Amino acid sequence: MSQKITAIFTDIGGVLLTNGWDRKARAEAVEKFKLNAAELEDRHHLTFDTYESGKLLLDEYLDRIVFYEPRSFSKETFKQFMYNYSQPYEDMIQLLKKLKAQYQLKTVVVSNEGRELNRYRIETFQLTGFIDFFVSSSFVHLRKPDVDIFKVALDMAQVPLEQILYIDDRPLFVQVAQGLGIKGIIHRNYGQTKQELAAYGLVV
Secondary structure, three states: OOOOOOEEEEOOEOOOEOOOOOHHHHHHHHHHHOOOHHHHHHHHHHHHHHHHOOOOOHHHHHHHHOOOOOOOOOHHHHHHHHHHOOOEOHHHHHHHHHHHHHHOOEEEEEEOOOHHHHHHHHHHOOHHHOOOEEEEHHHHOOOOOOHHHHHHHHHHHOOOHHHEEEEEOOHHHHHHHHHOOOEEEEOOOHHHHHHHHHHOOOOO
């Protein structure tokens, strides 16, 4: 590679951790809490962008998608279900930790996450231990695939474009970053991503 990689931008959900509140999680919530699936999905899709953009609190989001009518369970019980859904991909976490230490990389998260879920995931899985800063949609009020969220990350990182590598499990988001000149890896599994990182000179 002509330029040494000095910074890694990465997503959280689908790369370092499971997705925080995806279609599968909502399907399980429907089953567990006996909700109307079609209604939940409809309300979710009308509201979630606003929540992820940091314009709604989690309580307000849940008021719109679940607690718009009386329920037999509490909001706290439902939130705990959402939080518990997050699980780590330890192999990827350890890989990024090792790469950061070995190559003195700057590490940046660029993610679409609501504030409360994002904070829970950062604290619970101690992401601040190896991530330098977080450009989360709920913090900067921009969401991928808006190219401006990557521009914010670039302004904050102060690393030349050609020295940045972005990892995300969503091909569209990788392509948007590549449109700015950022190199990208579409994360499918640990083994393949480790191999692709090695092609950029990042070997552990």
